[in-house]
Amino acid sequence: MNRRHFSKLSVLGIFAATLPLNATPTFMSLLPENELLGQGSPDLTKTTSYRLRPEAAVAYEKMRAAAAKDGITFKVVSSYRDYNHQNRIWERKYKRFRESGLSPIKSIEKIIEYSTIPGTSRHHWGTDIDIVDGGKNVSGDMLLPSKFHGNGPYCDFKEWMDKNANRFDFYLVYTDVLNRKGFKYEPWHYSYRPLSLGYLNDYKKLDIKTILQSNKLIGSEHFTADFIENYINDNVLDINPELLS
Numbered sequence: 001m002n003r004r005h006f007s008k009l010s011v012l013g014i015f016a017a018t019l020p021l022n023a024t025p026t027f028m029s030l031l032p033e034n035e036l037l038g039q040g041s042p043d044l045t046k047t048t049s050y051r052l053r054p055e056a057a058v059a060y061e062k063m064r065a066a067a068a069k070d071g072i073t074f075k076v077v078s079s080y081r082d083y084n085h086q087n088r089i090w091e092r093k094y095k096r097f098r099e100s101g102l103s104p105i106k107s108i109e110k111i112i113e114y115s116t117i118p119g120t121s122r123h124h125w126g127t128d129i130d131i132v133d134g135g136k137n138v139s140g141d142m143l144l145p146s147k148f149h150g151n152g153p154y155c156d157f158k159e160w161m162d163k164n165a166n167r168f169d170f171y172l173v174y175t176d177v178l179n180r181k182g183f184k185y186e187p188w189h190y191s192y193r194p195l196s197l198g199y200l201n202d203y204k205k206l207d208i209k210t211i212l213q214s215n216k217l218i219g220s221e222h223f224t225a226d227f228i229e230n231y232i233n234d235n236v237l238d239i240n241p242e243l244l245s
């Protein structure tokens, strides 16, 4: 054995010896588990109008400036949301649907047309953002697909985004592709792909089934194993393929 070979092996040996036997390769994850679930304290930009991870915010600002040059004014409706925020949305909707007379299961099905179960929102990651056209006067709910189509007030915005968003690495998540399952079409929800692609990969490694079953949410006693499996396949994973790999 020559000297160089020997020292290389020694270095490897020392390195291996310092790893605990049961070490899981957590260093491969881009985000710690609590941040994937909306329960950490991520480093976010502190603008008044939105909260994103700094790298996503830089790209967003470039896109916003380019749109402004073309006469489109972005308005952020939602960006980072933590677990508690998502849980408030969940509880509000659950109570409203139950009071309207829907069964617990039907209420949950109705919520997950547009809203996620706390702990499963892409808004937890600081990479996703809901945007509309702030230059238009719109009454009522801004996040309705009809506002982006036909004679809707957000048609110019949509046309601009269709043409340009990908240039800035932002992609629609919940597209209007026929037969896509899970969340309904959301022409306002964009994701910053360079980060969220890796975060979704990390997320897929978590035991979501166990996590959801152990979180005590209002109505979560109705989450069966089948329900959770379908939810992961349809709502978490049936998204724009550009955001899967």
Ligand SMILES: [Zn+2]
Pocket: 078, 123, 128, 129, 130, 189
């Ligand atoms: Zn959204």
